[in-house]
Amino acid sequence: MIGLAVLGYVSLLLLSATSYACTRVLQPGSPYGSIQPSQLRNLVTFGDSYTDHTAFKTSNMTAWPIYAASYSNASLYPFAKAGAVCSQAITPIPFPEVNLVDAQLPNYFNASLDLNMTESLFTLWIGTNDLGQLGLLTGQNTPGMSLIDTTACAVNWVKTLYDSGARNFLFQQVIPLQLVPIYTPESYPDRYWTAERNTTEWSITMEQYACTVVNLATFMLRDLVQTLPGAHVGIFDTYSMYTDMYENPQNYFNGTAPLNVKTPGKSCVFTIGESTTDTGNCTIAGPTDRDSFMWWDELHPSEQSARTLAKHVAEVISTGKNKWTTWLS
Numbered sequence: 667m668i669g670l671a672v673l674g675y676v677s678l679l680l681l682s683a684t685s686y687a688c689t690r691v692l693q694p695g696s697p698y699g700s701i702q703p704s705q706l707r708n709l710v711t712f713g714d715s716y717t718d719h720t721a722f723k724t725s726n727m728t729a730w731p732i733y734a735a736s737y738s739n740a741s742l743y744p745f746a747k748a749g750a751v752c753s754q755a756i757t758p759i760p761f762p763e764v765n766l767v768d769a770q771l772p773n774y775f776n777a778s779l780d781l782n783m784t785e786s787l788f789t790l791w792i793g794t795n796d797l798g799q800l801g802l803l804t805g806q807n808t809p810g811m812s813l814i815d816t817t818a819c820a821v822n823w824v825k826t827l828y829d830s831g832a833r834n835f836l837f838q839q840v841i842p843l844q845l846v847p848i849y850t851p852e853s854y855p856d857r858y859w860t861a862e863r864n865t866t867e868w869s870i871t872m873e874q875y876a877c878t879v880v881n882l883a884t885f886m887l888r889d890l891v892q893t894l895p896g897a898h899v900g901i902f903d904t905y906s907m908y909t910d911m912y913e914n915p916q917n918y919f920n921g922t923a924p925l926n927v928k929t930p931g932k933s934c935v936f937t938i939g940e941s942t943t944d945t946g947n948c949t950i951a952g953p954t955d956r957d958s959f960m961w962w963d964e965l966h967p968s969e970q971s972a973r974t975l976a977k978h979v980a981e982v983i984s985t986g987k988n989k990w991t992t993w994l995s
Contacts, residue, residue, distance in 0.1 A: 688877035699993030701986030708786040715748035733976030738983035752819035757801035791838035844873035855936040856964040891995040921958030931959035
């Protein structure tokens with residue numbers, strides 16, 4: 667559950683203004699930054715499986731960064747890795763070689779890319795594993811670490827890259843995790859978790875975690891940008907975009923099956939306590955049906971959801987502005 671330190675910090679935020687919400691946190695805000703149309707030519711991505719360009723190749727799915735680079739005619743430099751958390755020091759996992767701080771940033775620096783920083787956009791989308799069944803939700807965090815630490819770790823990614831010369835950043839908020847099939851009250855044992863659990867408690871907790879992190883990241887970034895002269899930092903409101911996808915699926919999904927924002931296109935039901943290495947009892951949508959689904963499996967967005975995200979990020983790259991993006995500097 668959320669620690670007292672987090673609740674105290676959030677209470678101070680709530681007292682400092684009339685109200686804060688999870689969606690459209692940055693209103694009123696400016697959709698316009700100093701990024702000029704056609705300025706950006708390189709897309710450098712960090713994050714977890716939601717951004718890993720290789721994560722779902724075996725399912726014949728294309729990741730959003732590949733689409734975004736194609737839509738905007740940008741060169742893609744991908745560093746995101748499936749399973750990643752921000753830092754092993756905060757939420758230890760068995761495979762630290764994929765984490766943002768422990769692996770992705772060192773991999774980027776070791777690559778010694780010769781990028782024109784004025785023409786390069788750096789993006790980060792991370793937090794699902796930090797908050798979820800690999801991390802805080804199940805108590806897998808290092809003792810004393812909280813939502814504040816996971817959020818500060820992600821925000822510090824901006825400062826680390828800024829100090830190395832990067833100047834253009836797009837920070838992608840976490841999605842409304844309570845809508846992800848594994849975290850809904852109706853969820854069932856799946857390939858990611860088969861132990862007994864209180865599904866309603868998980869859903870309520872994930873909603874609180876995600877909403878808190880969205881607000882924490884916003885305020886931390888607002889403070890940070892004041893110390894980064896020449897930086898252009900945008901927040902992409904992924905939380906609000908995914909909420910809109912869920913509430914208005916007719917505007918986003920177009921497969922041949924009935925539109926579905928709850929059941930994944932690949933649904934694999936396991937029994938309580940069954941090994942997650944088993945195959946489970948799976949129902950898989952056909953090729954023409956897939957684009958009707960918001961989720962691919964119990965934890966991950968579908969390819970059509972990825973195309974939607976890619977379209978909006980590509981608009982940021984091509985024009986410097988987008989309805990889901992607010993520039994802080």
